[in-house]
Amino acid sequence: MKNSTEYPELMWELHQLVQKDLETGGSLSPDQNDRICQMALCKMGADPKTASVQGNIQGAKNMESKRKQKGALRRTVRVGLIAAALFCASAMTVYAVGPDLIQMISEKIGFFQDAPSQEDVNDPLSAPRGDYGETKQALEGFNAAVGQSVTDNGVTVTLDNISMDVSSMDIFLTISGEEAMQAIEEIDDYGPLWNRFFGTGPNFYWAKINGKEIAQADVEDWYLDEEGNLKLWRHYLLTEMPEGEEITVELNETECALGKAGEWCFTVTLDGDSVRAGGKVGEPGTYFMPEAVYPNYDGFGSTLTLNKDLGLEYLAFGPKGGVIKTSVTEKKLTDANGSDAYAYEGLDANMLYIVDNTGKELYSSRAAFISGEALNLTAPDPSATSLTLTPMRYRYANEDGSTSKTRTITTDELKNGAKVPTRQYGGYTVENFTIHNGVISYDLVPYGWNCGSYSEILRPQDDGKISMVAEEATNLQDGGTATLLHSALLSSTIDPQAGVTSVRHDYYAASDEELQSITEWKYEYFDVEMDTEHAITVALEDVK
Amino acid sequence: MWEEAFSQQQIYRLLEKDPERGIYVLQSQYGKMIFRIVSRILPEYPEDAEEVAADVLVATWQQASLLSQSHKPLGAWLTVTARNRAIDRRRLLSRKQILPLNEEVDFLVETISSDGEDLIGALVAQMTQPDREIFLRRYYRLETAKEIGEAIGMRTHTVNVRLARGRKKLKDEYLKQMGKECRRYEKQHGVS
Incomplete structure (x- = not known):
């Protein structure tokens, strides 16, 4: 998604305005200046040595002057990692530092071990969405328990396990907070309850490895355990080799968890050789x-x-x-x-x-x-x-x-495990097609070549066959109203080791009888060479 | 204000090599501007405003390497970042329903949604002067009509009229473009 900073001329114009008004725009007391700086440094995990702005400015000028005289200044700055209780307890940021040098070993992961199977409960809020057979086996053979917790604004986030190899990183969390949970459950929303937890945080989207953002957030899954805590798994793809004898992972959530504002920050150090083993x-x-x-x-x-x-x-x-x-x-x-x-x-x-x-x-x-x-x-x-x-x-x-042609497949064919050829060189075999409690779910198992996995491959032809939720919407421009109809929520999760996509169509108001009356689905076929x-x-x- | 301001490349270098000093230099040079924008969006909560200002400094440190390579103008980047972070904080506080209504600020928050950010930027970029400068000052720097009028030599009333006309035009174009985006997405993804 583009933002305003992508329009260069406009931004240079804005920059000129900023430069012109730097001297006159607003005021800050010296105390405010120092307070803001110290807050920033605390969030960065640094130990602010010099309290005054003046001292640091002169120091910076001296540095710049020396750099110009001697050439490029090459000095590695090690930003100290500090425990929350020692320094930041009085500030709003809360940190936890993991055990020294974690190695990847074979360790059970509670996210998988403690959960029923989705097949038994048919509810994404009670069990992981997918079976994850191969992925689960691989993860439990290559991870480490951490067990660090951070609490802020009534929400406790525990980093249970972490796993990293040269291709990916996985984190497993337990999140609890009675008031926050209750607030989520009480939201007036026609959608399924499990979806209300989506995006409530912590997200840890911008995980850092050795100070660089080389972890691309990918699959996530979550459910509530028997005690009502949220169990969350997030998978990241690494876009570079994690280097070094020690690999530092920083997980910083500075917005919210379970919808509550706050900060939850974790730092763990992994043994580099262990991470890269078998790569x-x-x-x-x-x-x-x-x-x-x-x-x-x-x-x-x-x-x-x-x-x-x-x-x-x-x-x-x-x-x-x-x-x-x-x-x-x-x-x-x-x-x-x-x-x-x-x-x-x-x-x-x-x-x-x-x-x-x-x-x-x-x-x-x-x-x-x-x-x-x-x-x-x-x-x-x-x-x-x-x-x-x-x-x-x-x-x-x-x-x-x-580039595509629309093709049709029947519900009976899907129930019988049909192949859906999205290209002449491959597609998906549909497995576990189920209609239950207002939900249509199925797995898409890849074969051949099919351009990666997407959830919107199959489109149910449900027009005129199902009940929908009606919502009155107001046009902000002219105050007119319109009725919007909502049918279903489409979602999916992926088993990265197997490439299998598990898809759900959660219908808001349709009964199973209505869903059984859907006889056709459409998909796109792409001609490739x-x-x-x-x-x-x-x-x-x-x-x- | 310092007689010899640091250039943006010098600031990026400091942030990478000596982050602590870099933060102080950044604050000394741009702190007032950042805080002014943030406190205009969070006038009722000075503590949150200070924290958001600190977040902007941290974000600059995190992005220093990228910003240095991309040669983006730092002043503009800080302005947009400060504004967006303050708006996010205001939305969080609004969800808790502990903020009193503030029409002027809430209008800005409502107008600048994450979906429309890129469109608003594109539409403002197409405006001619002096409307473009008026909108840059209003929506990115959060200046009042009086401040804008004084800066560009225009009566406050005239600035307000231009803002009102420009807002209507932005909204019309925005709704038209978003409708097009939805239809394009539907066509590409076969979604009905």
Whole structure:
């Protein structure tokens, strides 16, 4: 999503206004200045040595002067990590520091161990959404218990376990807070109760590893345990190799948890060798690929040509699975109406058909509505020594420039475990199709090549067949009212080790009888070609 | 104010090499501007305003390397960041329903939703002067009509009229664009 800082001319104009008014804009007492600085430094985990602004300014001037005289100043600053009770107890930020040097070992994970199966309860609030068989096994073989807690504003967040290999990081949390929980449950909302916990935090979206944001937030799952605590699992894709003898992980939530404002910060240090054990990587590189030509991309006969070179930035596998990241850049266009449009140059990783040298297909996946170029990859055969990456290209079969054809499949076929071919080279097999308590759920198991996992593959044709929730909405502009109809909430979760997507359609008001009357589903079929001429082979080397 | 202001590259360098000093320099140079924006959105809560101001400094430290490489103008980035963080805090406090109504501030918060942020920016960028400067000062720097009038040599009443006309135009364009975005999304994703 673009923001105002992406409009350079406007921002430079704003910058000029700021520079002009710096001397006259507002006032701050010296006490306020120092208070704000100390608060900032506390949040950064630093130990503010000098209280005055004046002293630090002079020091900074001296530093800058020396730098200019001697050349680049190279000094590593180690920001001290401090325990909450010692320094920040009186401030609003609360930190916890984990045990020294955590190693990845085989350890049970309460998130999985203590939970019933979704099949038994059919309720995302009572059990993890998916089975996660292979992923669970991999995680429990490669993680460490932490057991650190932070409490703020009546909400306690405990970091139960952490797991990291060269491809991904997983954290497991328990979150409790009676007042906060009650407030969530009392929200007047026609949606399912489990969804009210979505986004209430803590999110830890911007996890840092060795000070860098190289962890791309991916799958998450949550449920309430028997005591009413929220159990949360968050999976991250790593976009670079975690380096060093010690790997520092910072998880900072500075907005809210269970909807309550506050701050919950954790720092753990992992043993680098332990994290990288068993890892394999492919050499990054840039590979020439033919340009992609899109005739009639805007519906008005304009042709668009885009660079589709493969910029392989990161390809790695560890005991928990794999990751692939390619470089993709945004290109701003103007369509025939004069409106802004955007296209993407560089070959996206999900446009690669990947097979190892034993013939095993690898499947890519990413959580829905997540931005970022990295994808989960299922693991190659343990004996594999290389991967072949074959680019896939869309053909354009339609006059209006669209790339897909709409196809139909029946509910009976889905119930019987049909294949849904989204491309001629692959698609999904539907498993565990169930209608129960106003919910339609199923698993999408990949086969062949299918451009990664998405939840919106199958669209139920439920018009005129189901009851819906009506909501009165007011137009803010003219005060007029309209009735909006809401049918269902679509959601999904992914098992990264298997590439399987578990999908739910939670209907707000439809009965099971109404849902059983839905006889057809639609999906999009994309015509593609496999560009074997430009396939590349990448050797897998052990991480040293 | 210091006779020799630090350039933004010098500030980024300090934040990376000596974060503590960098924070103090950043505060000395931009602290008043940041606090003025934040306290205009959180006039009832000076403590929250100070904390949000501290958050802006921390965010700058976190982004120093990226900002340095991208050559984004620091003053503008700080203005937008301060405004957005203060708005987020105000929304949190509003959900707790402990803030009294403040029409002027709440209008700004309502107008600048996360969905519309990029569109509002694009639409303001297309305005001609002096309307563009008026909107930059009003929506990004939170200046009053009187302050804007004094800065650009225009009567307060005239500034208010231009703001009202511009707001209507922004809203119309915003609703039109968001409708288009929804239809484009639906077409691309086959969602009905």
